[in-house]
Amino acid sequence: MQLNHLHICVxxxxxxxxxxxxxxxxxxxxxRGRNGFAILKGDTGFVLTLMRLPSEVASEHAYPPMFHVGFLVADEALLESTRASLVIAGCDPSxxxxxxxxxxxxxxxxxxxLIEVGHEPEA
Known part of the structure; x- marks a missing residue:
């Protein structure tokens, strides 16, 4: 079985x-729908769908504690360059x-x- 997509309300x-x-x-x-729904596709073919969060849900309570989306990158240089691009964009990564x-x-x-970006060296 293969994971088809991840659907997140934002x-x-x-x-x-x-x-x-x-x-x-x-x-x-x-x-679709005045930016109410978007379909994104990653370079590996993974599909991420985003839907507008219902207005009655407060943003600080939208996700359970520790809920996050995790990415693995191929090497440490890409980990560091991804972090650097987020710093430049004002995203305040840890x-x-x-x-x-x-x-x-x-x-x-x-x-x-919450987004996690990691690199795991080969064992």
Whole structure:
């Protein structure tokens, strides 16, 4: 069985779409309903769909604690350049942490969605 897609509700579909396009290599395939829904496709074929969060849900309570989207990058140079591009964009990523032989950092997408970016060296 293969994972087909991930569907996430966000406050600002256009801003979060741009975040994934600009920093994580997704391509915007389609938008619908005045930026109420977007389909993005990653370079590995993974599909990410974004839908506008219902207005009655407060942004700080939109996601359970520790909920996040995680990305693995191929090498440490890409980890560091991804973090640097997020710093330049004003996204305020955390420092790179060393954890069980891997390196990773965290940042928030527009609206508060937590993103983890990591590199795990070959065993």
């Amino acid at each position: 406050q600002d579909v256009a801003a979060v779409s741009s975040f994934f396009v600009n920093h994580f290599g997704f391509n915007l395939r389609e938008t 420092a790179i942490e060393h954890m069980r032989g891997s390196r990773r950092f965290y940042c928030k997408a527009p609206g508060g969605l």
